[in-house]
Each structure stands twice: as structure tokens, then as C-alpha cells.
Amino acid sequence: MTAIMKREFASYFTSPLGYVYLAVFYGFSGLFLWMTCLSASSADMAAVFLWMFFIMMILIPILTMRTMADDKRQKTDQLTLTSPVSLFGLVAGKFLAAFFIFLIGAAIMLIYALGLAAAVNNSGSGAVFNWAGFFGNFVGIVLMGSVFISAGIFISSLTENQMIAAIGSIGVNILLCLFDIISNFVTVPFLKNIINALSVLYKYQEFTYGIFSLKNILFFLSLIVIFNFLTMRVIERRRWS
Amino acid sequence: MIEVKNLSKSYGSKLAVDGISFTAGESEILGFLGPNGAGKSTTMNMLTGYLSSSGGQALINGVDILEDPVRAKKDIGYLPELPPLYLDMTVMEYLNFVYDLKKCKLPRKSHLNEICSLVKITDVSRRVIRNLSKGYKQRVGLAQALVGNPKVLILDEPTVGLDPKQIIEIRTLIKKLGRNHTVILSSHILSEVQAVCDKIVVIDKGRLVANDTTEHLSHNLSADHKLTVQIEGPMKEVKALLEQIPEMQEVHLNRTIDNTIGEYELNAVEGCDIRREVFKRMAARNYPILLMRSSELTLEEIFLKLTTGDFYGNTDNGGARK
Numbered sequence: 001m002t003a004i005m006k007r008e009f010a011s012y013f014t015s016p017l018g019y020v021y022l023a024v025f026y027g028f029s030g031l032f033l034w035m036t037c038l039s040a041s042s043a044d045m046a047a048v049f050l051w052m053f054f055i056m057m058i059l060i061p062i063l064t065m066r067t068m069a070d071d072k073r074q075k076t077d078q079l080t081l082t083s084p085v086s087l088f089g090l091v092a093g094k095f096l097a098a099f100f101i102f103l104i105g106a107a108i109m110l111i112y113a114l115g116l117a118a119a120v121n122n123s124g125s126g127a128v129f130n131w132a133g134f135f136g137n138f139v140g141i142v143l144m145g146s147v148f149i150s151a152g153i154f155i156s157s158l159t160e161n162q163m164i165a166a167i168g169s170i171g172v173n174i175l176l177c178l179f180d181i182i183s184n185f186v187t188v189p190f191l192k193n194i195i196n197a198l199s200v201l202y203k204y205q206e207f208t209y210g211i212f213s214l215k216n217i218l219f220f221l222s223l224i225v226i227f228n229f230l231t232m233r234v235i236e237r238r239r240w241s
Numbered sequence: 242m243i244e245v246k247n248l249s250k251s252y253g254s255k256l257a258v259d260g261i262s263f264t265a266g267e268s269e270i271l272g273f274l275g276p277n278g279a280g281k282s283t284t285m286n287m288l289t290g291y292l293s294s295s296g297g298q299a300l301i302n303g304v305d306i307l308e309d310p311v312r313a314k315k316d317i318g319y320l321p322e323l324p325p326l327y328l329d330m331t332v333m334e335y336l337n338f339v340y341d342l343k344k345c346k347l348p349r350k351s352h353l354n355e356i357c358s359l360v361k362i363t364d365v366s367r368r369v370i371r372n373l374s375k376g377y378k379q380r381v382g383l384a385q386a387l388v389g390n391p392k393v394l395i396l397d398e399p400t401v402g403l404d405p406k407q408i409i410e411i412r413t414l415i416k417k418l419g420r421n422h423t424v425i426l427s428s429h430i431l432s433e434v435q436a437v438c439d440k441i442v443v444i445d446k447g448r449l450v451a452n453d454t455t456e457h458l459s460h461n462l463s464a465d466h467k468l469t470v471q472i473e474g475p476m477k478e479v480k481a482l483l484e485q486i487p488e489m490q491e492v493h494l495n496r497t498i499d500n501t502i503g504e505y506e507l508n509a510v511e512g513c514d515i516r517r518e519v520f521k522r523m524a525a526r527n528y529p530i531l532l533m534r535s536s537e538l539t540l541e542e543i544f545l546k547l548t549t550g551d552f553y554g555n556t557d558n559g560g561a562r563k
Contacts, residue, residue, distance in 0.1 A: 003341030007327070014329040079325035079385065082289040083342045084314040239293045241252070 004080065004093030005100075008067070012101050021063050025105035028055050033112050043116045043129055045109070046208055049137040052109075053204070056145055057177065061169030063101060064152025065162040067094045068231065073160040081239075087232045091153070095228055098149045106145065109138060132210040140207025143220035147200070148173050150227035157234040176200045242267050242423040243288065243393060247297035250283050250447075257283045259447040260297065265440065267392075270419035272438030272455070273427035280447040281427040282322055285397050288425070289319040301393055315343070318391040322398055324382025328371035332362055332381055335370060336388060345389040353388070360384045360414065375402045383411070387418075394424045400433060412437050443547055450547045468507040468535055469495070470519060474528030476503040482522050488513040502531060 012018030029052055036047035071077040080090055117129035152169040159165050180202050183195040196202070200223075203216040243265040250258040258280040265271040275281050286292040288299050290306045290313065299306045304313040327335055336353050345352070357363040360380045365373060370381060379402055386394055399415065400408045415437055418424060428434050434441055434455075441458055443451040451458060472479050476494060483492045483505060491508040498504065509515045516533065523530050 003338060006341070007330075007338045010334075011327070011329060074325070074328070075321060075323045076325040076327055078286075078289075078291055078319070078321040078323075079339070080342070082291050082314055082317065082319045083339075084311045084344060085342060086311060239291065 001085070001089035001093045001096075004085065004090055005096045008094050008097030009100055012063075012097070017063070017066070018101055021059060021101060022105050024059055025052075025055070026108055028052065029108055029112070037112075037116060043120045043127075045113060045116065045134055046137060048112070049109070049141055049208060053141060053144060056141070056148060057173040058170055060098075060102065060145060060148040061152045061155075061166045061173065064098050064149055064156055064169060065166035066156065067098065067153045068157035068235075069159050069162050069165045073162075077235075081235070087235060090235070091228050091231050094153055095150060095224075098153070099146060102145045102149060103142070106138070106142060109134075109141070113138075130210075133208075136207045136210035136212065139212065139217075140204050143207070143217065143224075144200070144204050147176070147220055147223045147227070150224045150231070151176070154227045154231045154234070157231045242269070242302060243271075243425065244300040244303075245284075245288070245297070246300075248284065248287060248294050248299055249296040250280070250287060250292065251295045257447050258287070258294075258444075261442075261444060261447075261449040262297075263442045263449065263452050265423050265425055267423055268420055269440060270415065270424040270426060270438045272434030272441045273425055273444070274429070274431065274434050274441055275427075275444040276429060279444045281429075281444065282397055283447075284444070285319070285321075285395050285425070285427060289317055289395055290314055291319075291321075315389075316392045318386035318389070318394045320382045320386040320394075320396045320399055322401070324378055324385070326370050326378060326381060326385075329369065331369050332357075332366045332373075332384075335381065336366075336384060339385045339388045343389040343391075347390065352390075356384045356387045359387065361410070376404060376407045379403055380407075380411075383414075392422060394418060394422050396424065396426045398428055399426060400428070400430070408433075445547070467509075468516065468519070468533060469504065470507060470530060471498070471502055471504045471532035472523055472528050472530050473502045474523075474526065478526075479503060479523070479528055480505070482526065482528075483507060483519065486515055486518050486522065488515055488518075504532075 012021070029048060032048045032051040033045070036051070037043065037045060068077075071080065113129070113131075113134045117131070120127055120129045148169075151172050152165070155168040155172060156162075156165040159168070177200055179195050179199040183192050183199065186192045186195055203219055206213060206216055245264070246262050247260045248258060248262070249256065249260050261280075261284065263271070273281050273284070283292065287294045288301070288306065290310045293307060301313040302316050304316075306313045327338070330338065333353070336356065337349070340349060340353060354363070357366050360383050362377060362380050362384060365377055370378065373381065379399070383396070383399060386396065396415070400411050403411060412433065415424060415426060419437075419439070426434070426438060438455055440454050441451065442449065476497065480492055480494060480503075483489060486509070488509045489507065490510060491506075493506040493508075495504040495506050507515065507519070519533070520530060
């Protein structure tokens with residue numbers, strides 16, 4: 001697992017992919033920080049996180065599109081799958097590599113928060129920076145990003161074509177967040193309950209209010225596990241087909 | 242070392258490999274021969290655990306590849322048809338990655354350096370794989386298979402895309418490796434298998450058609466009682482003379498050279514040596530024999546014979562080899 005993770009992680013920086021991802025992430029987060037906080041003299045980063053949430057929906061598939069598809073296209077899966085590495089190790093390695101890149105990106109939020117907190121403290125108004133709100137948002141975005149990563153890896157395992165993987169993952173991410181809206185149009189109470197239970201956006205919003213509920217954390221963790229498990233099944237199934 | 246029992250693989254309704262069995266012992270080089278699409282790569286992919294089998298068993302050092310894949314894979318070095326290279330890495334980075342991937346315990350630096358000098362890639366070890374020539378990529382692929390010094394090496398067409406000099410080098414290397422590894426080598430180049438392997442397994446359309454030692458296979462199928470001769474003299478008469486030899490079964494006129502020389506394919510009763518008789522009869526009539534050789538089958542012919550069940554073509558065209 002470590003070998004795969006290290007290689008995958010390094011591969012983000014031997015190609016432009018990692019740099020482009022980080023540049024776009026930093027660029028947009030900076031832009032939104034300026035738009036919603038700096039120019040409005042506000043220390044509430046909730047809007048920055050919300051904007052970044054939508055950017056991530058499109059950006060993370062770019063990060064994950066290669067993970068499995070490229071291995072299949074270049075036949076390097078013949079190396080990884082014939083090495084003494086378990087399927088779990090393979091998928092976990094790839095997931096963690098993408099996750100760390102994502103984390104390097106998301107860490108910029110922490111720097112912004114420290115800056116804003118310092119500004120708030122120095123303003124002399126006696127106000128304090130809302131750290132609970134910030135960490136709610138931060139944990140929310142990390143969990144949400146992880147879900148997007150695992151979904152992206154899963155879609156990538158279904159195809160050899162990176163573009164298809166990217167577009168498919170964006171579709172899945174949008175769908176994941178559309179459940180809330182879809183449920184509004186469902187009149188059958190039973191179905192409505194199911195769709196509401198699957199709703200990602202609603203649970204994410206709870207984090208942004210600074211609410212850490214174990215139920216929601218478990219929900220996101222389960223999604224991550226399920227997508228990674230599905231990826232393992234796809235690879236396993238290919239061997240048996 | 243490698244035991245394959247009744248291994249099958251079907252893709253949907255298509256049976257790609259149909260119950261093949263063979264074994265390869267320690268320090269043995271086994272050649273895996275078959276036309277394109279015979280099921281060579283599929284079989285190798287099953288042996289290495291890349292594909293699962295639909296039936297039968299593949300044991301690597303007594304470990305079933307499906308039951309305990311991680312343990313079985315530890316003993317395998319695999320070079321697939323297309324070397325599995327990460328093009329964005331340098332050769333050394335790549336080999337280091339494979340070293341970690343295989344959880345190798347040998348001293349890293351000396352082991353990797355040894356492999357590099359063995360496959361002669363030391364001078365490109367700092368270069369990015371993408372920029373290497375096909376021959377070098379193939380060697381890096383081979384180097385990757387050697388990492389961890391696995392007991393079993395499975396090489397799928399290892400010399401494909403190499404120039405003649407490189408081919409000879411790689412063959413020599415494989416022969417050297419065969420002294421202390423079990424090597425399975427697939428190829429459709431028959432001379433390669435003949436030159437390198439101790440044992441040959443021939444498959445066609447997923448079925449095993451031969452499994453024997455290289456010498457045995459040539460010997461069994463070749464025959465001293467089959468001769469090719471070139472004789473100068475009137476062809477009809479020569480042919481009639483040859484047919485008069487009691488042990489003679491068939492005489493084919495293969496072709497004529499300069500209208501005076503005929504090339505004949507002689508087929509006598511098995512176990513009979515007719516060379517002296519041919520000489521005597523031709524000498525008596527003063528028809529010079531310009532060439533005489535026993536039709537020792539080349540692997541190409543053995544191969545065709547095994548896969549098509551036919552050695553001579555139809556007799557209408559003078560018995561030309563099919």
C-alpha cells in the first residue's frame with residue numbers, strides 16, 4: 001500500500017496534474033476569500049467553503065480521473081495486480097495519494113483562517129474569530145472531498161479513458177448533491193424518505209453550522225468505504241470476466 | 242515449481258484456454274509456443290494471477306494462485322507482452338517502486354544495480370522511461386521482473402521489438418537465468434524457443450497440442466526415412482528409378498532447376514535408411530546426386546504439423562510443403 005501511495009503521490013508532481021489542481025484550488029479559494037471576506041470586511045468563511053464545495057465537485061474528478069483508467073490503458077495494472085499487494089492495499093494506496101494532494105490544497109483554508117483570526121484580534125473590536133464554524137466547515141469539506149475522491153476513483157476504474165472518467169465523476173458528484181432537490185419533487189413519502197436519507201448536501205450543511213454529529217460523520221465515512229469497496233469489486237470482477 | 246492442471250478460461254461463451262496441463266521444474270526453461278490468439282498470454286495471465294481461471298488449478302511452488310495470491314505472487318516475476326512501465330518515472334525510480342511493491346528484502350542499492358548491469362540498462366538508469374527506445378523499455382520491463390530475485394520468471398514474448406543483437410543478448414540472459422530460476426517463455430518465434438528452451442509446450446486454439454523436451458519433439462517428428470535430394474538427369478527416369486527402391490513409399494518431384502536437375506522429396510518406410518540405395522542406383526546410371534539431406538523437421542514444420550495435422554500438402558502440386 002505504501003509503495004503504491006508513494007508512487008501515486010509522486011506521479012501527481014511528475015505530471016502537471018498536481019500543480020494544476022493545486023493552482024486552481026489556491027486560485028479560486030483566494031478569489032472567493034477576497035470576494036466574500038476581504039472586500040466585505042467579514043471574517044465568516046462559510047461562503048468561501050460553499051464556493052469551494054462547488055469547485056471541488058468539478059476539480060476533484062480531474063485529480064482522480066487517471067488513477068485506475070490510466071493503469072488499465074497503459075497496462076501497468078499488470079504489474080500492480082501481479083505483485084504481492086492486496087486489492088485493498090491497491091485501492092487504499094491510490095485513495096490516500098489523492099487524499100493527501102487534496103489535503104495539501106485544503107490546508108490553505110487553515111492559513112486563511114489564521115490570517116482572518118489575527119485580523120479580527122487586531123481589530124480591537126473585541127470580536128473573536130468563529131473557530132467552531134471554521135472547523136465545522138473544514139471537516140465537512142474534507143469529508144466531502146474524500147467522498148468525491150472515492151467516487152472519482154470508482155468511476156475511473158470503470159473505464160480506460162480519462163476524459164470519460166472525469167466527466168462521469170463530475171456527473172456522479174452533481175447527482176450526489178442533487179438528492180436534496182430531487183426529493184422536493186418526489187411525492188411518495190417512502191421514496192422521499194430514502195432520498196432524503198441519502199442526501200449529501202443537507203448533511204454537509206450541518207457541518208457548516210458547526211454541528212459535528214456522529215451520524216453525519218458515519219454517513220460520509222460509509223460513502224467513502226462503499227465507493228472504495230465498489231472499486232475493489234470492479235477490479236476483482238475484471239479478473240473473472 | 243509450476244504446476245498447471247486442467248487450466249481453462251472462457252470469455253463468455255468463447256473458450257480461450259481449454260484444459261491445459263503442464264509442469265515446469267526447477268532450473269528449467271519452458272517454451273510456450275502457439276500462433277497469435279492461441280491463448281498464450283491468457284495462460285500466462287492466469288499463472289500470474291492477473292486473470293482468474295474458469296477451471297483447473299495453477300500452482301506456483303505448491304501454492305495455488307487463486308487461494309493464496311499474495312504468497313504465490315511473491316515468487317513470480319512477470320514480464321507481460323507490453324512491459325508495464327510508468328512512463329513518467331526514471332528507470333531507477335521505477336525499479337525502486339517495484340522493489341517496494343514486491344516488499345523485497347535484498348539490499349536495495351546493490352540488488353538494483355546488479356539487475357541494471359545484468360540487463361544492461363545502467364547507462365540509462367537516470368533517464369525518464371518515456372524517452373527510452375523500445376528495446377530499452379523492453380529491458381526495463383525485464384529488469385522489473387527480476388526485482389526480488391523471484392524463483393519463477395514468466396516472460397511473455399520477451400524479445401519482441403528488439404534488434405537482432407539485442408535478441409541474442411536477451412536470449413543469452415534468459416539462458417543464464419534459467420540456471421537458477423524456473424522460466425516460462427512464450428513466443429511465436431520458433432527458433433527462439435528452440436534456441437533457449439529445455440521443454441516446449443505447444444498450444445493452439447486454447448488446446449495443448451504438444452508437451453515435450455525440445456530434442457524429443459524434433460526427434461519424434463523428424464525422420465531419417467525422409468530425404469530431400471537433387472539429382473541431375475531425366476526426371477521421369479530418375480523418378481521411376483527411385484520408385485523402384487523396395488522400401489520407397491512416395492517420391493515427389495518438388496521442383497526443377499535449369500530443366501536438368503530435379504529436387505525430389507523421398508518418403509520411405511519408417512526406420513529404413515535408403516541413402517546408400519539411392520546413391521548406388523543413381524551412380525549406376527551416372528546421374529549425379531547434387532544434394533542429399535534428411536528432412537529433419539524444423540520447429541516451424543513441427544508446429545504446422547501439430548497444429549494442422551498435415552505435413553505434406555496435397556500431392557497435386559508435386560508434394561510441396563505446405
